[in-house]
Amino acid sequence: xxxxxxxxxxxxxxxxxxxxxxxxxxxxxxxxxxxxxxxxxxxxxxxxxxxxxxxxxxxxxxxxxxxxxxxxxxxxxxxxxxxxxxxxxxxxxxxxxxxxxxxxxxxxxxxxxxxxxxxxxxxxxxxxxxxxxxxxxxxxxxxxxxxxxxxxxxxxxxxxxxxxxxxxxxxxxxxxxxx
Numbered sequence: 304x305x306x307x308x309x310x311x312x313x314x315x316x317x318x319x320x321x322x323x324x325x326x327x328x329x330x331x332x333x334x335x336x337x338x339x340x341x342x343x344x345x346x347x348x349x350x351x352x353x354x355x356x357x358x359x360x361x362x363x364x365x366x367x368x369x370x371x372x373x374x375x376x377x378x379x380x381x382x383x384x385x386x387x388x389x390x391x392x393x394x395x396x397x398x399x400x401x402x403x404x405x406x407x408x409x410x411x412x413x414x415x416x417x418x419x420x421x422x423x424x425x426x427x428x429x430x431x432x433x434x435x436x437x438x439x440x441x442x443x444x445x446x447x448x449x450x451x452x453x454x455x456x457x458x459x460x461x462x463x464x465x466x467x468x469x470x471x472x473x474x475x476x477x478x479x480x481x482x
Contacts, residue, residue, distance in 0.1 A: 309349065309381045314388045317347070317381070321373070321392025326400065330428035332370045332393050333359075336435045339376065349380035352442055359439065370394070448482045 309317070320342055324335045336359065343350045350358070358379055362372030370393060377389030411417050440448055455469050476482055 309347075309385065313347065314381060314384055317342075317377070317385065318388040318392040321389050322396055325393045325395065325397040328393070328397055329424060330431055332373055332397075333435050334428065334431035336372075337438045339373075340438055343376060343380055347380075349385075350376060354379050356439060356442075445482075451476060451482055 321339075324332075324338060327338075328335045340352075340355055344352060344355050355376065358375040359372045362375045363369060365371060370390075373393045374386045374390040377385035377387070379385075381388070408417050408421075436452065440452075451473065455473070458464050458469060459466070
């Protein structure tokens with residue numbers, strides 16, 4: 304943690320901000336990581352850049368849902384109350400809304416508007432994922448990580464190579480210190 308333990312008002316503000324981010328997290332919580340960075344690092348000063356990046360890396364490397372990085376960041380920022388505030392904030396609205404929307408759209412899956420909405424959301428999700436990648440690599444020196452990312456994207460696009468193979472290659476490349 305970069306500062307003192309947050310006050311209850313700070314935890315409430317963190318919870319409220321993550322509630323709002325939950326409604327914007329189309330494509331998963333990782334898509335709103337740039338705004339999490341803005342709040343936790345730049346505005347509230349609860350995490351450093353290194354802690355923020357490590358939180359995402361630790362949670363992504365561990366088994367379980369990808370949203371665990373939110374709890375890891377909350378824990379690093381404010382202990383168990385911070386983990387509870389951030390995780391509850393990011394999960395409550397999106398889970399409730401996703402359940403309701405899934406039931407509604409499944410009942411109307413043949414409607415033209417429903418199909419158009421789903422097709423229109425794809426570019427938004429891609430742009431949000433790109434912004435997250437940009438934030439995570441902005442402080443990384445060199446060009447090797449960009450080359451590895453482009454190579455992985457081309458392989459996903461052009462081949463049927465299993466994603467676990469690419470994850471394994473990425474782990475080896477990172478373990479050897481090449482990126």
